[in-house]
Amino acid sequence: MAKKKSKQIAVTLVRSPAGAKPRHRExxxxxxxxxxxxxxxxxxxxxxxxxxxxxxxxxxxxxx
Structure with missing residues (x-):
């Protein structure tokens, strides 16, 4: 039986996490x-x- 191809997304960091909340940096x-x-x-x-x-x-x- 053929496997289903899972969907994928490309995520690009466009703003620095410096100064962001610690949870956001994590x-x-x-x-x-x-x-x-x-x-x-x-x-x-x-x-x-x-x-x-x-x-x-x-x-x-x-x-x-």
Missing amino acids: CVRGLGLKRMHQTVVLEDTPSVRGMVNRIDYMVRVAEA
Whole structure:
């Protein structure tokens, strides 16, 4: 039986987490973002969407 291809999103850090709330900085690190303008491709899961929604002012999201 063929596997279903999971949806993925590309998350890019466009604003520095310096000066942000500690929980927001933890979300940035949890998504795997370390530098400005770095892009990571992640599975589109509810937990990832929750972190992205919390820091939506710092990241840009696109379908991968």
